[in-house]
Amino acid sequence: MFKTLVCTIALCLSAGAFAQIYDLPIVFIDTKGRCLSTNVRNKIPATIKVLDGKTNNVADSSKAKQYDIGIKVRGSLSRTFPKHNYSIEFHDSTGKDINVSLLGLPPSDDWILLGPYVDKSMVRNSFGHWLFRQTGRYSPRTKHFDLYINGAYRGVYVLAERIKRGKYRVDVNKLKETDTEGENLTGGYIWTFDLAKRDKETSDETEFEFSTSGGANVTLHYPITKKLANEQKEYLKNYLNDLEALFKDGKNGNEYENYVDVASTVDFMLLQELAQNTKGYYSNLFMHKSKDKTDEQGHKTAGKITLGPPGNFYIAFNNDRNEADSNWTIEQTYKAFNNPDGGIGLRLAEWPLKIWKDSIFQIEVSKRWAELRSGVWHTKVMDAYLDSLKTYLKNAADRNFKRWPNLGKASGQNDEDPEPMKACGATQLPVMNPAIMIESKADTWDGEFEYVRKTTKERIAWMDKQFGFTEPASPVVFEPIIHEPDWRAEMGDTSKVSIEANNFSRLSPTNYFAINGKHLEIHTDIGGTFAIVDLNGAVLYKTRIKAGLTTLKIPSKARNKHWIATLNGKMMNR
Numbered sequence: 001m002f003k004t005l006v007c008t009i010a011l012c013l014s015a016g017a018f019a020q021i022y023d024l025p026i027v028f029i030d031t032k033g034r035c036l037s038t039n040v041r042n043k044i045p046a047t048i049k050v051l052d053g054k055t056n057n058v059a060d061s062s063k064a065k066q067y068d069i070g071i072k073v074r075g076s077l078s079r080t081f082p083k084h085n086y087s088i089e090f091h092d093s094t095g096k097d098i099n100v101s102l103l104g105l106p107p108s109d110d111w112i113l114l115g116p117y118v119d120k121s122m123v124r125n126s127f128g129h130w131l132f133r134q135t136g137r138y139s140p141r142t143k144h145f146d147l148y149i150n151g152a153y154r155g156v157y158v159l160a161e162r163i164k165r166g167k168y169r170v171d172v173n174k175l176k177e178t179d180t181e182g183e184n185l186t187g188g189y190i191w192t193f194d195l196a197k198r199d200k201e202t203s204d205e206t207e208f209e210f211s212t213s214g215g216a217n218v219t220l221h222y223p224i225t226k227k228l229a230n231e232q233k234e235y236l237k238n239y240l241n242d243l244e245a246l247f248k249d250g251k252n253g254n255e256y257e258n259y260v261d262v263a264s265t266v267d268f269m270l271l272q273e274l275a276q277n278t279k280g281y282y283s284n285l286f287m288h289k290s291k292d293k294t295d296e297q298g299h300k301t302a303g304k305i306t307l308g309p310p311g312n313f314y315i316a317f318n319n320d321r322n323e324a325d326s327n328w329t330i331e332q333t334y335k336a337f338n339n340p341d342g343g344i345g346l347r348l349a350e351w352p353l354k355i356w357k358d359s360i361f362q363i364e365v366s367k368r369w370a371e372l373r374s375g376v377w378h379t380k381v382m383d384a385y386l387d388s389l390k391t392y393l394k395n396a397a398d399r400n401f402k403r404w405p406n407l408g409k410a411s412g413q414n415d416e417d418p419e420p421m422k423a424c425g426a427t428q429l430p431v432m433n434p435a436i437m438i439e440s441k442a443d444t445w446d447g448e449f450e451y452v453r454k455t456t457k458e459r460i461a462w463m464d465k466q467f468g469f470t471e472p473a474s475p476v477v478f479e480p481i482i483h484e485p486d487w488r489a490e491m492g493d494t495s496k497v498s499i500e501a502n503n504f505s506r507l508s509p510t511n512y513f514a515i516n517g518k519h520l521e522i523h524t525d526i527g528g529t530f531a532i533v534d535l536n537g538a539v540l541y542k543t544r545i546k547a548g549l550t551t552l553k554i555p556s557k558a559r560n561k562h563w564i565a566t567l568n569g570k571m572m573n574r
Contacts, residue, residue, distance in 0.1 A: 024156070024396050025052040025103055025145040027113075028061050029071065029088075036071065036149065036421060038079050043070030043089060050145075052103055058148070067100060068093065074112065076283075077436065078314065082417035083117035083155060083404055087162070103143040103159055106168035112140075113147065114158040117404065118411050118438040119314045120448040122397065123389050125158055127452065128275050128313035130385060134376040135267045136480035136512075136573030138170065139309045144393060152419065156393070156400040163286055163309055165190055165222040170309065173291045175223050180231040187291035187303040189236050190222040192311075193349050194283060210237050214244045216349035221286075236289075240349075243305070247354045256355060261304040263574045266368045268307035269356060273329050274377075274459060277316035281333045282348055284311025307352075318455040319438055326462055330356050366467045371564050373464065374535040375571055378475035379457060386453055390446075397445040407444060412437035476537045476564055480571040481511040481526075512573050513565050515554070520565075522550040528568040532558045 028049040036044060049064035051057075067090055073079050074087040090100045090109050099107035116122040125142060132139035140161040147154040165172055165188065172188025179185055191209075194217045209220045210233065218240065220228065243259040245251075272280035290303035318325075325332070334353045355361055375381070401407055405418065413435035441451040464471065514521045522530060527547040532540045532555065540563055541555040565572040 020058060022056045022058075022146050022396075022399075023392075024056070025050060025143070026056045026058065026061070027051075027145050027147050027157070027159075028064070029069070029147070029149045031071070031150055033150075036073070038073050038084070040072055043072045043087070045069075046071045048088065050102060067091075077413075078117075080413040080436075081115075081117045081411075082415050082420075083115040085115050086113040087111075088113060103145065105141050105143065105159070105161060108161065108164070108166065108169070110162040110164060112160040112162050114142075114160055114312070114314075115147075115155065116158060116314065117406070117415075119319055120401075120407060120411075120440070120442075120445065121317075121452045122156055122158070122393060122400065122445075123386070123449065123452065124313045124317050124319060125160065126389065127386070128271070128277070128310060128316060129160075131274065131377065131382075132267070132271050132308065132310055134381075134480060135271070135372065136571060137264065137267060137308060140169075144396065146396065146399065149421065152421065153399075153403055155403045156396045163190070163221065163311070170222075170288050172222070172288050173303075175232065177223075177227050177229050180229050183292045183294065185231060185235050187289050188222065189220065189232075190286065190288040191236070192219045192221065192283070192287070193217060193285045194219045209233060212237065212244055212349065213241045214248075214350055215347040216240075222288075239289075243351055244349070247351055253351070253354055253358060256351070256358075258302065259305060260351075260355065261306045262361065262364060263368075264306040264308060265352075265355060266361070266364050267372075268310065269330065269352075270365065270369060270372065271310060273463065274456070275313055275316040276318060276321070276325055276329050276459060277310070277313055278320070278329060278333045279312070279315065280310055281330055281352065282337065285352070286311060315438065317452050318459075319441075325459075328356075366469075367562060369463065369467045370469050370535060370562060373460070373469055374472055375475050375477035375564060376479060377460075378471065379460065381475050381478055382456070383453070386449075390449055401445060406440075407448070408440050408442070410437040410439050472536050474537070476533055476535060477566055477569065477571045480573060481567060511567060514574065518554055520552050520554055522552070522565075522567075522572075524548070524550070524567060524572075526567070530572075531566045531569075532563045533566060534561060534563050 028051075029046055030048075031044060031046040034044045034046070036046075046069050048067050048069045049061055051060060051064050070089045070091065071086055073084045075085045078085050088111050090098050090111075092098045097109040099109050101107040102111060114125055116125070119125070122144070126144070129139040129142055133141075140163060142161075143159045145157055145159055147157040161169060163170060165174070170190055172190060175188055176184075209218055209225065209228070211217050218236070220233075220236075223232070239259070243256065246256050246259075247253045268280075271277075277284070285307075286309055287305050287307055289305050292303045293301045295301075330353055334348060337348045338350070338353075356365075403419070406415070440448075442448045511524045511526065513523070522545060524545065525547050527545055529542065530545045530550070531542040534540055540557040540561070543552070545567075
């Protein structure tokens with residue numbers, strides 16, 4: 001007679017681990033004896049518990065609220081690393097998807113658990129997404145935590161929001177299957193350009209829906225295939241083809257700004273260049289489009305292509321190279337993929353590169369670089385953020401690299417897990433020969449972390465030189481209008497935080513300005529002190545404004561000058 005042993009947290013942890021106190025949140029996942037490996041193609045049922053106090057003890061796991069989830073290994077290249085990334089989806093007792101807030105982040109049914117393995121600094125994804133949020137735009141929020149699966153310690157992980165439509169994520173219009181004509185048909189859509197057809201069984205994304213006339217593969221993330229009307233597919237395809245046509249047959253792309261939101265494109269490309277993120281121009285090139293709108297006065301606003309949010313950064317910030325590169329990443333990437341003389345043999349959409357090379361676009365890029373570098377991307381602001389991460393993760397890094405001893409050595413595909421999961425058969429993955437490996441940057445975590453800081457500053461210095469910019473001694477502004485509230489403070493309890501927060505009112509503010517001839521149109525849902533400051537911090541104009549729309553004439557002191565708009569001391573975006 002045989003007995004089935006199900007590994008619970010209390011039974012499987014060693015006595016030392018059971019008594020250990022952690023300075024990060026702890027997430028416990030229990031698959032109830034089911035195999036969780038790259039062999040598993042679909043999400044398997046499991047449970048999750050989260051401890052999120054100032055300090056956390058494994059022995060307190062029974063006090064955490066338990067949820068039902070589905071979980072599987074995610075990623076394409078990254079799934080071949082021994083420390084896996086996971087996708088999880090929350091369910092109620094009937095199997096219906098439910099939204100849950102984790103670690104103080106806005107609620108969702110879908111989450112990503114990133115396992116930094118070849119990124120030995122463990123901060124590249126958090127740093128990259130923070131930089132994009134500093135521009136005032138949405139980028140997935142992240143939180144570090146310690147992960148246990150079936151009672152076994154899996155190391156330090158990063159909780160990340162999955163890119164999807166929603167009020168607190170990519171806030172495009174909801175698109176119903178019946179929206180097949182007029183303005184209702186024009187948005188919202190979220191998609192990526194992919195190099196090759198994805199395998200639905202191994203990817204979280206759908207296979208690509210269509211190819212543009214220029215050969216770019218479009219993978220839709222919203223709406224999903226089963227809710228996509230043929231009219232909607234054809235609308236987006238024609239829209240992209242019309243954009244591509246502006247650059248074909250010797251045309252110079254005249255009026256591309258009628259199709260593409262220039263300001264978001266500038267911010268997105270500047271981030272990819274700063275991070276030297278080659279994947280940001282192909283497999284992580286997310287875009288979205290809202291609906292066209294006509295207001296009560298009959299004024300029409302086109303819903304244009306908005307680049308972003310960015311995807312992952314695990315090989316960015318010089319992780320795939322040994323030093324900062326003195327080339328534009330977008331040009332090097334397109335040379336590799338679209339080279340007619342023997343490149344990689346896969347094609348990227350041509351228009352992002354051609355927009356980048358447009359002389360008028362380059363003027364906007366240079367101006368925006370000066371704005372960001374004078375404030376929210378100032379090296380002192382970056383240093384403060386990186387210092388906070390380093391302090392927070394110091395002890396956690398020690399735990400992680402005892403579990404994953406890969407410091408000081410090349411790491412990547414075909415590496416063995418020193419403590420493999422039980423109850424799983426042999427992993428059936430294609431073995432690449434030679435395997436893709438990422439060289440070590442240092443023998444210590446501190447060295448790996450400081451490598452990110454050092455080479456980022458080297459890249460910034462090179463870009464400053466290209467744009468003829470000199471950084472001011474101190475930042476003019478430290479952050480944009482807040483997109484990530486301090487949930488602990490808002491809930492009035494700094495010692496004990498519920499997993500399920502419910503105050504999300506400040507997460508998607510409408511705070512931006514537009515220049516219309518000689519006038520400023522300021523849109524805000526909070527109001528306060530509006531100011532125009534130059535790049536050295538001198539106040540050129542200041543006034544009080546109310547929530548809503550405020551229109552004012554650009555002050556004479558600000559005309560023909562480079563300035564930053566602020567509201568209550570924080571940067572407003574265009």
